[in-house]
Structures are given as structure tokens and as C-alpha cells.
Amino acid sequence: xxxxxQRHEFFLATITLMMIAAIGLANPVFYSLSNLFDLxxxxxxxxxFALGVLVVLVSGGIDVSFAAIGAFSMYVTxxxxxxxxFHGSAVIAFLLAGIIGLSLGLFNAVFVAFFRLPTLIxxxxxxxxxxGLLLGFIGTTIVNNLPEGMVRFSKLTMWNSTLAxxxxxxxxxxxxxxxxxxxxxxxxxxRTMLGRGIYAMGGNLVxxxxxxxxxxxxxxxxxGFVGLLSGVAGIVHACTMRNANPFDLVGMELNVIAAVVxxxxxxxxxxxxxxxxxxxxxxxVTINNSLILLDVPSYWQKVVTGLVILVSTGITARSRAQRxxxxxxx
Amino acid sequence: xxxELVAVNHVSxxxxxxxxxxxxxxxxxxxxxxxxxxxxxxxxxxLIKIIAGALQPDAxxxxxxxxxxxxxxxxxxxxxxxxxxxxxFSLFPNLTVAENLAINTELERGARLVNWRxxxxxxxxxxxxxxxxxxxxxxxxELSVADKQLVAISKALLHNAKVLIMDExxxxxxxxxxxxxxxxVTDLKQRGxxxxxxxxxxxxxxxxxxxxxxxxNGQNVAEGEAPQFSHGDLVxxxxxxxxxxxxxxxxxxxxxxxxxxxxLTRKGAFEHISFEVRAxxxxxxxGLLGSGRTELALSLFGLEPADSGSIEIGGxxxxxxxxxxxxxxxxxxxxxxxxxxxxxxxxxxxxxIVISGLSSFARLAGWISPTHLRRVVAPxxxxxxxxxxxxxxxxxxxxxxxxxxxxxxxxxxTQAKVLxxxxxxxxxxxxxxxxxxxKIQELACxxxxxxxxxxxxxxxxxxxxxxxxxxxxxxxxxxQTTGCDDDGLAAxxxxxxxxx
Numbered sequence: 001x002x003x004x005x006q007r008h009e010f011f012l013a014t015i016t017l018m019m020i021a022a023i024g025l026a027n028p029v030f031y032s033l034s035n036l037f038d039l040x041x042x043x044x045x046x047x048x049f050a051l052g053v054l055v056v057l058v059s060g061g062i063d064v065s066f067a068a069i070g071a072f073s074m075y076v077t078x079x080x081x082x083x084x085x086f087h088g089s090a091v092i093a094f095l096l097a098g099i100i101g102l103s104l105g106l107f108n109a110v111f112v113a114f115f116r117l118p119t120l121i122x123x124x125x126x127x128x129x130x131x132g133l134l135l136g137f138i139g140t141t142i143v144n145n146l147p148e149g150m151v152r153f154s155k156l157t158m159w160n161s162t163l164a165x166x167x168x169x170x171x172x173x174x175x176x177x178x179x180x181x182x183x184x185x186x187x188x189x190x191r192t193m194l195g196r197g198i199y200a201m202g203g204n205l206v207x208x209x210x211x212x213x214x215x216x217x218x219x220x221x222x223x224g225f226v227g228l229l230s231g232v233a234g235i236v237h238a239c240t241m242r243n244a245n246p247f248d249l250v251g252m253e254l255n256v257i258a259a260v261v262x263x264x265x266x267x268x269x270x271x272x273x274x275x276x277x278x279x280x281x282x283x284x285v286t287i288n289n290s291l292i293l294l295d296v297p298s299y300w301q302k303v304v305t306g307l308v309i310l311v312s313t314g315i316t317a318r319s320r321a322q323r324x325x326x327x328x329x330x
Numbered sequence: 331x332x333x334e335l336v337a338v339n340h341v342s343x344x345x346x347x348x349x350x351x352x353x354x355x356x357x358x359x360x361x362x363x364x365x366x367x368x369x370x371x372x373x374x375x376x377l378i379k380i381i382a383g384a385l386q387p388d389a390x391x392x393x394x395x396x397x398x399x400x401x402x403x404x405x406x407x408x409x410x411x412x413x414x415x416x417x418x419f420s421l422f423p424n425l426t427v428a429e430n431l432a433i434n435t436e437l438e439r440g441a442r443l444v445n446w447r448x449x450x451x452x453x454x455x456x457x458x459x460x461x462x463x464x465x466x467x468x469x470x471x472e473l474s475v476a477d478k479q480l481v482a483i484s485k486a487l488l489h490n491a492k493v494l495i496m497d498e499x500x501x502x503x504x505x506x507x508x509x510x511x512x513x514x515v516t517d518l519k520q521r522g523x524x525x526x527x528x529x530x531x532x533x534x535x536x537x538x539x540x541x542x543x544x545x546x547n548g549q550n551v552a553e554g555e556a557p558q559f560s561h562g563d564l565v566x567x568x569x570x571x572x573x574x575x576x577x578x579x580x581x582x583x584x585x586x587x588x589x590x591x592x593x594l595t596r597k598g599a600f601e602h603i604s605f606e607v608r609a610x611x612x613x614x615x616x617g618l619l620g621s622g623r624t625e626l627a628l629s630l631f632g633l634e635p636a637d638s639g640s641i642e643i644g645g646x647x648x649x650x651x652x653x654x655x656x657x658x659x660x661x662x663x664x665x666x667x668x669x670x671x672x673x674x675x676x677x678x679x680x681x682x683i684v685i686s687g688l689s690s691f692a693r694l695a696g697w698i699s700p701t702h703l704r705r706v707v708a709p710x711x712x713x714x715x716x717x718x719x720x721x722x723x724x725x726x727x728x729x730x731x732x733x734x735x736x737x738x739x740x741x742x743x744t745q746a747k748v749l750x751x752x753x754x755x756x757x758x759x760x761x762x763x764x765x766x767x768x769k770i771q772e773l774a775c776x777x778x779x780x781x782x783x784x785x786x787x788x789x790x791x792x793x794x795x796x797x798x799x800x801x802x803x804x805x806x807x808x809x810q811t812t813g814c815d816d817d818g819l820a821a822x823x824x825x826x827x828x829x830x
Contacts, residue, residue, distance in 0.1 A: 191444050194442070200433065203423050204420070204421065206418070207422060212434070270422070270424030
């Protein structure tokens with residue numbers, strides 16, 4: 001029981017529930033099914049990015065290029081499919097964007113794994129590079145008529161119900177992608193030697209090398225995987241927005257990293273769980289989407305987000321430091 | 331008949347122009363603890379790495395299990411049962427004890443998926459072998475240093491180790507933990523393992539070692555059964571110098587009172603501390619961890635101001651509320667953990683030396699001329715015998731002894747009247763220790779008042795004229811060291827129930 005109380009995830013869930021209770025009391029609209037579905041839908045893009053960032057943070061690195069990769073994959077895929085006059089399923093769009101994202105991620109990985117450059121520097125540079133290439137060479141016009149498959153996908157919902165006012169609501173299928181990715185990353189991190197090796201790298205890189213983990217292969221995997229997830233997230237974003245805007249996504253990096261750190265991942269590596277990350281994403285998205293229901297002006301949402309991050313990560317960091325110090329004394 | 335497990339015969343190794351090992355031989359026998367001693371840079375680490383297969387020797391041979399070879403590959407060494415516990419333990423602080431123990435085994439098995447039950451089983455088995463009782467579910471980062479070491483040893487034993495090499499295992503341990511470690515190591519020896527114990531704490535070597543090999547400048551200089559060696563012999567072999575043993579009777583020991591402390595109290599740390607130190611005198615302060623000795627030093631240096639009582643420097647009462655007050659009053663402090671508190675590790679030696687007296691080196695508008703800096707620092711480098719290719723090297727690249735000399739040098743450059751040293755020779759080797767001691771005595775001769783806080787009774791007896799003993803925040807006893815040796819002191823301290 002004490003263990004449960006000490007866990008960051010428990011703390012986070014409590015904050016989220018308190019927040020939901022408070023918002024709901026102030027404005028009952030919050031408790032409606034359509035609002036819940038809305039929240040899920042909004043969590044998907046942030047969530048997919050966050051899962052990738054989680055893997056990188058656990059390994060002891062950082063990636064700030066994921067949003068640029070997402071935008072690049074999304075826009076290039078949409079334009080390509082339109083140019084080919086493709087009418088097939090959205091699966092192809094996801095595949096294509098995934099492959100583009102994977103390649104861009106591997107581009108990062110090469111610098112990290114073979115030239116041993118600091119990950120922040122590499123991804124800062126590549127983020128700028130990808131965005132520049134996208135806007136400079138591929139285009140700046142917003143695509144408003146998405147390929148047919150993507151439009152169909154964006155309208156797919158489940159658990160449809162009709163509301164009192166006659167409109168129908170349902171959970172978007174894209175949310176399923178987030179759930180699947182979360183399960184996949186959870187299994188990867190907890191149940192495979194690949195995943196444990198990523199934790200080991202984040203804990204002590206020298207020891208991981210001495211133990212015989214293939215560090216390079218893991219780095220290729222990690223950054224490639226982030227790229228892949230970002231590509232998929234890009235398509236989900238386009239489907240949600242019903243357009244492909246090359247200026248989108250970039251700018252949300254800090255929000256995503258904040259959600260992951262809020263979820264208990266250590267910025268210095270070695271710590272973090274999928275459950276925590278998912279909770280962190282929900283909390284951030286709830287704040288961003290729902291304070292509006294309380295008539296909180298949008299600038300104040302940023303203030304609240306900042307405070308939540310400072311307070312909640314601060315409390316856990318402090319209690320951890322105290323535990324470690326307590327051990328040091330005896 | 332002693333059974334030979336690993337023999338290294340006549341190996342040499344050079345890096346660039348530096349000869350790290352020259353014609354060194356060492357043989358490890360079953361059921362024996364061999365101590366490998368020598369100063370930093372004598373080639374100990376190179377020798378360990380050659381045995382572990384991490385380095386290839388230029389010449390010579392290694393015999394493992396009766397098989398001769400020119401060098402070992404890391405995997406061959408592990409298969410032959412050779413395990414090295416490095417100083418940093420090579421553990422993962424973010425993973426649990428169980429996973430730390432089992433991860434290598436799982437990795438070697440070529441497992442792709444994690445079998446948590448299997449991990450638990452391997453870990454339980456490993457802990458049982460050693461008779462430890464560490465909670466397997468705990469995160470390694472939360473363990474004490476001693477427990478981390480226990481985990482590292484258990485992990486090594488998992489690989490059917492026959493030869494266990496431990497690189498300076500006692501550096502971060504308390505007295506009690508060292509005793510526990512020795513019990514474990516002795517037990518392993520009785521079970522037929524061969525242990526190579528790399529260390530430079532001479533007392534420990536004489537206590538635990540069956541046989542001793544001494545290296546100096548990459549060469550075997552002495553070898554034999556431990557009882558053949560005395561403390562003095564080891565020092566002579568390691569340093570090539572004779573240990574000078576008596577405190578220097580300083581000319582100025584009848585000097586004026588430099589610092590006088592009256593009734594100094596800080597709640598929860600120490601109370602009613604009164605003592606005085608004359609110019610040219612070296613006074614030792616000892617006591618257990620938590621006796622208030624470090625807190626007292628911090629108060630004298632203005633880091634943790636005292637609640638009541640007074641401090642007089644050169645006859646004048648000084649308000650000691652901050653480090654700036656202390657430096658202005660002429661107090662210098664060399665802290666316990668020199669890298670964390672004392673030195674700017676990434677900065678160059680010269681910058682470290684001048685940092686506390688920067689304003690006195692600065693010219694017009696605070697400009698510091700690099701050439702002027704170099705001229706000021708050069709004599710200090712020579713005077714302190716800091717061994718470094720250049721004063722522009724970062725302090726972090728130096729050995730512990732040389733780092734300590736840099737920190738000392740920094741305070742000497744401020745021309746302080748009172749020098750407070752807290753554990754100045756912890757973790758540095760014998761030769762550097764002698765240099766530091768000589769320096770301290772030289773400073774006292776020049777009229778500086780020195781307060782030396784230390785655990786090392788031998789050091790206190792050798793360097794200080796007077797020793798104060800602290801216990802639970804009070805000074806409980808005072809000794810003159812003339813005509814006293816460390817055994818005598820230990821016995822007396824034992825009588826007061828403070829040490830041992």
C-alpha cells in the first residue's frame with residue numbers, strides 16, 4: 001500500500017481525477033459522452049508523440065525533432081497520394097508516412113550512434129533541417145482536400161450514439177491507434193530484452209556496454225521508432241484537422257515533453273513508464289481542452305499547465321531525494 | 331601444493347611513449363588473497379585490464395588453467411572464471427537489485443523476451459550464495475555503497491568466478507562496512523577462490539592480504555607473504571622514499587594565538603566548543619562521523635553559522651556569517667569532498683588556484699591577464715609538486731592527490747592565517763599523502779595555524795602537535811602527541827569509548 005502511495009502514477013491519477021471532478025462540478029457539460037470522446041481524440045496525437053519521446057528519454061537521450069518529422073511525413077504523404085490520384089485505404093497513407101518518419105528518425109540515429117553526438121544537438125539541428133526542407137522545397141500551401149482514404153478514416157467512429165439535440169457522436173478510430181501503440185511500447189519496455197537494454201542504457205551507459213548490450217543497434221531502433229510513431233501521428237493529425245498544413249505540429253514539442261516528464265520519466269534517463277506517460281498526456285490535454293469550459297482565458301491555460309508541471313514533478317522529485325538521502329545516512 | 335589459477339609472466343605494455351608495465355609477473359593461487367599495491371599511475375589498472383582481457387600486452391604471456399597464451403579476449407577471461415569488480419561497480423542505478431543481478435545471465439542466454447520469474451530465481455540464488463539479505467525489489471540507486479558492492483560481488487559470483495579482482499573496493503566504505511567486506515572476502519577465499527585485492531590503504535592490506543605484490547612505475551618492486559612486510563616497508567617500496575615519521579617541531583609553536591573559539595554552539599550539531607590554536611601550531615580534531623567535527627569546520631568557515639559563542643582571529647572577535655566573512659578574516663577551508671565542494675573540476679588548474687583570490691590578481695576594471703596568471707601560478711605548481719603536463723589541464727584529469735594539492739594551493743594563494751583541513755588525504759595515495767603532510771608542516775613553520783580534521787589516527791599522530799577528540803558535539807578529550815603512536819592513541823580513544 002505504501003508503495004502504491006509513493007508511486008508517481010498514483011499521485012498523477014489523483015490530480016487528474018480531482019481536476020475532472022472540479023471542472024465537472026463547475027460545468028456539467030464536461031461529463032458528457034461527447035466531451036469524453038473529444039478528449040480522447042485530442043489525446044491521440046500528443047499521446048503518439050509522447051510514447052516515442054518516452055522511449056528516447058528512458059534511453060538517456062532526448063528528441064526534439066519529432067514534431068518536424070510528423071509535419072514532414074504528413075505533408076509529403078498527403079501531397080504524394082493526391083499527386084498519384086490515390087483513392088485506396090488510409091492504411092497506405094499510414095504506411096507511407098511511417099516509412100518517411102522512420103527514415104528521418106534513422107537519419108538522427110546515424111549521428112547519435114555512429115558519430116556519438118549529443119542527442120539534443122542532433123535533433124535540434126535535424127528539426128530545423130526537416131522543417132526547412134519541407135517549407136522550402138515541398139510547399140507551403142495548405143492541402144484542404146485530403147486523399148479520399150484519409151477522409152474516410154477521419155469519419156470512422158465507434159460506439160456511436162445520438163444525442164438529445166439530434167447530433168451523433170462516437171469515439172474516433174484513431175484513438176485505437178494510440179491504445180495499440182501504448183500497449184506495444186509497454187510490452188517493449190517491460191517484456192523484451194531490447195526494452196530492458198534501453199532502461200540499462202539510460203541508467204549507466206558504460207555498464208550497459210560492459211554487460212554486452214549492443215548500444216548502436218538500440219540507438220538505431222530508438223530514433224527510428226520515434227520517427228515511425230511521429231509519421232503515424234502526423235497522419236492522425238491531418239485526419240483530425242481534415243487538412244494537411246505544413247506549418248502545423250511544430251511548436252508542440254515542449255508540450256509533449258512536458259507531458260512525458262509529468263508522467264514521471266526522468267529527463268536524465270533510466271526512468272519512465274507507459275502508464276505514467278498516458279496519465280501525463282491526459283492531464284495536459286484535459287487542462288488544455290477543458291479550462292475553456294470554466295471560462296478560463298487561453299493564456300491562463302499555459303499558466304496552469306506550467307504550475308501543474310512544477311508542482312507535481314517537484315513533489316515526486318523531492319520525495320525521491322529524501323528517500324535516497326535517508327538510505328545514505330544508515 | 332598451491333594450485334595456480336592465473337599466471338601473468340613478464341608482461342610489458344606501453345601507451346604511446348609511456349611504459350605502463352615493464353616485465354611484470356604475478357601469479358594468483360587458489361584460496362589466496364593477493365594484494366596489489368602501488369601509487370596511482372604505477373600500472374595497477376593496466377595489469378587488471380590485461381588479466382580481464384580488456385588490453386593486450388606487448389610482450390609476455392598469460393597462463394590460464396594451464397593454457398599459455400599471449401593475451402586474453404574479454405569473453406575468454408569471463409569463461410575462465412575471471413571477474414572484475416570495478417570501482418564504479420558497473421551497476422544500473424535505475425533497475426532493481428534482481429534485474430541487476432540477472433541481466434547479464436539473461437543477455438548471455440540470448441533471451442529476447444524478459445522472463446521476470448527467471449530473473450527473480452537467478453537473483454535469489456545469487457544472494458543466497460553470498461548470504462546477503464538485500465531486498466531484491468529495491469532500486470539499486472537507493473542502496474548504500476556497501477550494499478551496492480554486495481550486489482556487484484553477487485553478480486560476479488553468478489558467473490562461476492574462480493578469480494575475483496576488486497579495484498579499490500574499500501574507498502567509499504565506513505570502518506564497519508570494511509569489516510563486513512573482509513569477512514565476505516575471507517569466506518570466498520576459504521571456498522577456494524583467488525582474490526586480487528587492489529588497494530592503497532596499507533593497514534587494510536596488511537590485515538587482509540595473504541601475499542602482496544608492489545608495483546612502482548610499472549615494475550615489480552617487491553613481492554612476498556604479507557607478514558614479511560611492515561607498514562614502513564610498503565611505503566618505501568611504493569614511493570621509493572623513506573617515510574619521515576615525527577611531527578616537525580615547528581619553530582613558531584610558541585606563537586601568538588591565531589584563532590580562539592569560545593563556547594561555540596550550533597543546535598543539533600555541536601555545543602560549547604572552546605579551543606585555541608597558535609600561529610605555527612597544527613591541531614587535530616577527530617571523532618566519529620556525526621560527532622559534529624565537520625559541522626564545526628563549516629561553522630568556522632561561515633558556511634553554517636553558529637548560534638552562539640565567539641570566534642576570535644588574531645585577537646579580534648569576528649562575525650562569521652558567510653564564507654566572505656571567513657575569507658576576509660583570513661580563514662581557508664579545504665573540504666571533505668574536494669570534487670563536489672572544493673574544486674571546479676572542469677576548469678583548469680591555474681584558474682582553480684587563483685579563484686579565491688581573484689580580486690587580488692585583477693588589474694584595471696577586473697581584467698585578468700593570462701600571462702600574469704601564468705606567472706603567478708607557475709611557482710605554486712612547482713612548490714606544491716603538482717604533477718601535470720600543463721597548468722591549463724582541467725582539474726578533473728588529475729589524480730586524487732594532485733587534485734588535493736590544487737585545492738590546497740588555491741587557499742595558500744590567498745595568504746590565509748588559519749587553515750582548516752577536512753580529511754585532506756582521504757582517497758589519495760601514500761606518496762601524495764606525504765607531500766600533503768610535508769606541505770601542511772611547512773605552512774605551519776611559516777606561521778600558519780592549522781586545524782586538521784581526520785579519521786586517520788596515524789596521520790593525526792604524525793602531523794599534529796595536539797589532538798582534540800569530539801563526541802556527540804562536544805570536545806571530550808585532548809591529547810599531546812609527543813611520545814605517542816597511533817596504537818597508543820587508538821587504545822586511549824578506545825578507553826573513552828569513541829573509536830572501535
